[in-house]
Amino acid sequence: MESLNNINYGSLIDTAISLGAAFLFGGLIGLERQYRQRTAGLRTNILVAIGAAIFVDAANRLTGHDGAVHVMAYVVSGIGFLGAGVIMREEGNVRGINTAATLWASGAVGACAGADLILEAGLATLFVLAANTLLRPVVTFINRQPLDTISVEVTNSVYIITPKHAQKHALKQFIKTLEEAGYQTQDIEVHQFGSDEVEIQAVLTASAVDGDEMDKLIAKIADQEFVTQAFWSPSTTD
Secondary structure, X not given: OHHHHOOOHHHHHHHHHHHXXXXXXXXXXXXXXXXXXXXXOHHHHHHHHHHHHHHHHHHHHHHOHHHHHHHHHHHHHHHHHHHHOOOEEEOOEEEOHHHHHHHHHHHHHHHHHHOOOHHHHHHHHHHHHHHHHOOHHHHHHHHOOOOOOOOOOOEEEEEEEEEHXXXXXXXXXXXXXXXXXOOOXXXXXXXXXXXXXXXXXXEEOOOOOOHHHHHHHHHHHHOOOOOOEEEEEEEOOO
């Protein structure tokens, strides 16, 4: 009856405190995420924190501090895979990175709670909440600055719409025009656009472009054979 021999009420109380702290601190982080309607909200952050706390607490009890340290390392990598699940690519933009990072931080808070570092877990929670709330006005201010200034690092994409039957020809002259203008591409993507057309996206290696010059280039591309539409878009979400 090994299970009966493992019953230790003192250790059980310690575990209850660790899981209670993980529940509380993970809940505080999750409340902020839930309020902003993020993919991983209240329950997800609580479960991540509690799960990390359970693993670390069990390792701490069974193998001591050395074993707990090893388990914490596995928690870090394991939550990385979980975070990857909430990252989405939508219309050329990457979304969910902040939510994934918050999940990672919730796991760290839970691991601290499981290792009986309750005050450290509470302090970490305060910093996570500060990053997601107090820094929001700073991010908003930066995002409102003009995107075509030299000081702003952006990912610039140029798009054309062309008939399916002319896709190869349009792509060839599209890339040639960009290169002649001094713009190299780091990625080319082709998407379905309606039933008879495709959208070709060229992601430029240049992190800063002159807006007026790019507008002139787009006008030139739009006048090319088989190009029905042409436009460009800067993005700061990557």
